[in-house]
Amino acid sequence: MRNNRWFGWDGAGDSLWAQSVRPILDAREMGGSQAEAAALIRRDPELSCRFQKTFGAPPADDEGVFAGIGKALAAFQETIVSRRTSFDDFRDALEKGDRPAAARYPLAAQRGLRLFVGKGNCSACHFGPAFTNGEFHDTGVPFFIPGGVDPGRHGGLKKLQANVFNLIGARNDDRSGASTVKTRQVAIEHRNFGEFKVPSLRSVAQTAPYMHNGSLATLADVVRHYSELNPDRLHSDGESLLKPLRLSAEESADLVAFLESLTERTSALQPRRPSAACRR
Ligand code: HEC
Structure with missing residues (x-):
């Protein structure tokens, strides 16, 4: 946050x-x-x-x-x-050269990560500790809303x-x-016009529905959106980071497995300690 x-x-x-x-x-x-x-x-x-x-x-x-x-x-x-994720463990294991620890990261997620930083070009916008460049882009999500348009940025x-x-x-x-x-x-x-903030992907498995208008229900739907993207729907000028990926069913499942690995294993918040400052 x-x-x-x-x-x-x-x-x-x-x-x-x-x-x-x-x-x-x-x-x-x-x-x-x-x-x-x-x-x-x-x-x-x-x-x-x-x-x-x-x-x-x-x-x-x-x-x-x-x-x-x-x-x-x-x-x-x-x-x-947000707490540590299995992706964080994998990343740290790679940095330390700890192969047995790295091998605990599921293979599907590893293949998904390769797509994320490779063919998928996802990391062009979703990078860094929170998987966002902190800026605004058009991803072809319709900006028409009942009674008008959402002009976004x-x-x-x-x-x-x-x-x-x-x-x-x-x-x-x-x-x-x-x-x-x-x-x-x-x-x-x-x-x-029609640009929206690149959201963090930390804990993304817990933040459905997706996109600013909640129009996509599951991570599989988001991956399908990027896979079947219609370039003509990109309304902004000069946005060339996205093109339809035409992923196979297996590639799509791998990308979802990677996205799921960005979510902490337990979601419970730390209980708050009572504040003594204003106790009466
Ligand atoms: C051009 C920059 C850009 C690229 C490249 C990109 N994204 Fe996004 N992503 C965005 C933006 C902007 C949004 C928010 C769109 C909205 O709110 O309408 C978003 C939203 C998402 C969301 C929904 C998050 C949420 O909480 O609603 C997921 C998941 C996601 N992207 C994954 C991916 C994956 C996987 C790829 C690669 C296949 C990818 N993105 C490529 C900019 C990008």
């Missing part, structure tokens, strides 16, 4: 805390307001105590309290990290630039200005 450069499938958030307040305000999600959220902090003794310990006394303006809420939500989410950039909580804004705690660079540099281009 904390390793993202942009947040939301449209990238309208440039920090985890700015992203974290979006669902509170969005009419389709919680439909709340800054005033309501700030009032809740001010009138709840537990919440205002916690706020005060972290940020000092709640400021008089709702926007200031609301920014604090976002930062607190982000601090919690930053503690959520094109709309996300407009929202980002208009957002008082972006990193250029006054609520950014980084006084050095270093964290504002990426937000200052982005420019809205026509090709951003």
